Amino acid sequence: MTEPATPQPPLRSSSRLFEIVIGIGVLVISVVSVFVAVNANRTQERILAASVWPSLMFGTSNASTEGAPQITLDLLNRGTGPARVRWAELLYKDAPVRDSDTLLSLCCGVPTNAADDPTLLSSGIQRRVIAPGEWINLVRYPQPDPVTPAWEALDRERHNVRLRACYCSVLDECWLLDSNRDDPEPVNQCPRTPGVLWGS
Known part of the structure; x- marks a missing residue:
């Protein structure tokens, strides 16, 4: 006979x-x-993102670092990473400028193609990668001897030159630089490329 199971x-x-x-x-x-x-x-x-953050800054000067008279329109990457320039436009009083001849024509009354001065140098930046700390002279114009009316006019008018540029980091974070504003504006993507680009 089996015993009943003991309940737990x-x-x-x-x-x-x-x-x-x-x-x-x-x-x-x-x-x-x-x-x-x-x-x-x-x-x-x-x-x-901070370690590869680019920050472009536009400026102008009428003297070299050694103190010699020269007009420059400069672009500096003051950030910590390279800036991949998508497009850049230079404007004089909101009129687009393609090259230094056009700039002297608009600002200084010099006929286009008449400013054949070998000391007037310019650099294009379209689709260029600008390294951290890199300084680019978009325009460099040492003072001629004797000084010319074109040089004096550009010295007066250089503050009416404006740069707009869209650039991105290596992480594809993008900014829109407008030299009339204090800081570049973060954008999801670069706006449509303008019709007239500097150095194109």
């Missing part, structure tokens, strides 16, 4: 409570771990 004693409520507390603790630790991992990833992304 019911789990005590304290054991069940302990298991619930352990489960909640594991869940909280998991949530905190995910939160920390996401924040760490965002921090790494910010650090990476």
Whole structure:
């Protein structure tokens, strides 16, 4: 004759409570771990973006670093990463300028193609990569001897020259530079390329 099975004693409520507390603790630790991992990833992304951040700045001067009289229109990358220039336009009183001849014609009354001065130099920047700390003379015009009316006129009018350029980092973050504004504006993508580009 078989003996009847002995019934198992019911789990005590304290054991069940302990298991619930352990489960909640594991869940909280998991949530905190995910939160920390996401924040760490965002921090790494910010650090990476900062390490390759380009920042272009436009300026003008009428003297070289040695103090010699010369007019320059300059572009400097003061950021920490290379700037990939998508397009750049130079404007004189909002009129687009293609080259130094056009600039002297618009600002200074010099007929186009009459400014055949070998000391007047210009640099194009379309589709160019500008390294951190790189300084580019878009226009460099040492003072002639004797000084010419064109040089004097450009010296007076150089502050009416404006640069607009769209450039991107190696991470494809892009900015729109307008030299009439204090800082470049972040953009999702570069606006449509203007019809007349500097140095094109």
